[in-house]
Amino acid sequence: MKGFLPRTLHPGLQILLLLALLVAGACVGYAIMFGWAKVGFGLSPEEMGKVMLNPTASPQAWGLLMMAQGVLLFTAGTGGALALASVLGYGWAEYFNPRRLGAGWWLLAAAVLIVVILPFMSTIIAWNAGVHFPAALHDFELWARASEDKAAVLTKFLTRFSSVGRFLVGVVVIALVPAVAEELVFRGVIQKNLVRWFSPHMGVWLGAAIFSAIHFQFFGFVPRFVLGLVLGYLYLWSGNILVSMAAHFTQNAFQLLILYLAQRGQFGWGFDPDSNDALPWTLVLPSLLFSAGLLYFLYQRMTAPAAPTAMLTLSRAGVVERGRDA
Numbered sequence: 494m495k496g497f498l499p500r501t502l503h504p505g506l507q508i509l510l511l512l513a514l515l516v517a518g519a520c521v522g523y524a525i526m527f528g529w530a531k532v533g534f535g536l537s538p539e540e541m542g543k544v545m546l547n548p549t550a551s552p553q554a555w556g557l558l559m560m561a562q563g564v565l566l567f568t569a570g571t572g573g574a575l576a577l578a579s580v581l582g583y584g585w586a587e588y589f590n591p592r593r594l595g596a597g598w599w600l601l602a603a604a605v606l607i608v609v610i611l612p613f614m615s616t617i618i619a620w621n622a623g624v625h626f627p628a629a630l631h632d633f634e635l636w637a638r639a640s641e642d643k644a645a646v647l648t649k650f651l652t653r654f655s656s657v658g659r660f661l662v663g664v665v666v667i668a669l670v671p672a673v674a675e676e677l678v679f680r681g682v683i684q685k686n687l688v689r690w691f692s693p694h695m696g697v698w699l700g701a702a703i704f705s706a707i708h709f710q711f712f713g714f715v716p717r718f719v720l721g722l723v724l725g726y727l728y729l730w731s732g733n734i735l736v737s738m739a740a741h742f743t744q745n746a747f748q749l750l751i752l753y754l755a756q757r758g759q760f761g762w763g764f765d766p767d768s769n770d771a772l773p774w775t776l777v778l779p780s781l782l783f784s785a786g787l788l789y790f791l792y793q794r795m796t797a798p799a800a801p802t803a804m805l806t807l808s809r810a811g812v813v814e815r816g817r818d819a
Contacts, residue, residue, distance in 0.1 A: 496582025504686035507577065511682050514573035514580075522568035526561050533560070548650055555659070558651060563666040570674025574682050589681040592732030595795060603727055603736050604743040606787050610723070611747070612772045612780035614716055619771040621715040637711045644710070652752055660753045668745035676738045679704040679721070680728040688729070697725035720744065726788075730795035 502510075530541040534553050541557065548554035578588035594600075626634040651667070654660040679700055688696030701721030705714050728737040771777065 497580050498582075500581050500583065502581060504690035507581070507686045508683060510580070511573060511577050511678070514576045515569050515678070518569035518572035518576070519565060521572065522565040525564050525568065529560055529564065530557060548647070555651065555653075558647075559662055559666045562651075563670050566670050566674045570678050571670075574674070574677035577682055589677060589734040590732065594733045594735060595731065599731060599733075599736050599791070599795065600739040602787065602791055603740040606723070606727075606784065606791070607740045607743045608747055609780060609787060610784040612776040613784060614719065616771040616777055617716045617719060618713070619769050622712050622769040624712065641710055641712055652749065654753050654756060660749070663749055663753075664746055668742055668749055671745060672738050672742035675704070676724070676728075676734055676741055680724060680737050681734050684725055684728065693729055697722060697729055701725050723788075727791070727795075730792055732795075736795075 498510075527538050527541065530536045530538070534541075534557055536544065536553070536557070544551045544554050544557055545561070548558060551557075574589075575585055578585050581588070626637075652663060654663060683703060684696050684700030686696075687699045690696070691699070701718050701724075704721040704724075705717040708717060710717065724737040724740055727740055728734060731737075
């Protein structure tokens with residue numbers, strides 16, 4: 494497949510090109526959003542803007558915001574990343590999956606890891622939520638907390654699932670689309686090029702920092718950074734974007750499921766999924782140990798040399814099995 498630009502394009506230029514393609518994808522997304530709002534909701538761009546600024550005042554707001562979030566993230570993130578691979582002359586699988594999936598259970602193991610690590614992550618979430626900036630940054634801290642409180646109100650509005658249908662829409666828009674789009678962008682393009690530019694570990698750590706910073710949640714930066722490290726190493730070790738996508742989707746979908754069950758009163762013991770409090774150490778310590786063990790297990794399996802495969806040849810003596818490297 495021949496592209497418009499050489500495959501040897503400098504990693505920094507590939508990241509800059511990605512940014513340009515993200516903007517182009519966002520422009521396409523806004524065009525789709527405005528058209529969908531007009532046809533599906535009967536709203537002009539001006540009316541759409543008013544609804545989005547004050548969603549609690551309109552019965553159409555939930556569907557409109559879900560549509561806008563899903564469309565924009567898909568066209569900008571997924572579209573931008575896939576377009577970059579095409580411009581460079583790569584097939585999508587060739588660019589994002591430099592290695593074939595070693596085994597189907599890798600996806601399941603990545604999903605299990607994300608669930609197992611959640612109690613340990615709760616301690617990091619609790620610490621980061623209560624952190625205070627130096628006195629010189631007091632005004633910035635007040636602004637940051639006010640911004641995050643405002644974002645939390647919108648998140649609560651979007652994750653108020655009054656029916657199974659709304660929950661399923663939430664799984665697609667809040668869990669599936671971000672898992673695909675963000676993994677293609679942050680692991681598939683940004684981390685990949687940072688690894689080429691610097692080194693494997695530097696690429697993973699810088700990619701995780703960018704992944705966390707781009708969400709503009711200062712009091713959630715560290716837990717999202719740690720999540721970015723886990724996703725980054727899963728991609729680095731496996732060489733297959735499906736592995737980090739599976740982990741990312743599980744992270745989002747499992748939290749939505751817990752929230753949905755709590756809203757339906759399935760947690761009679763008073764569990765609050767919106768709380769930033771750390772879980773008990775009786776859960777945190779096993780979580781840390783099992784997570785570390787599972788990470789080491791996955792590292793060993795994913796980075797192990799491929800086993801030689803057998804090649805059958807026909808001779809006068811019959812079928813002869815000859816070994817060859819995969």
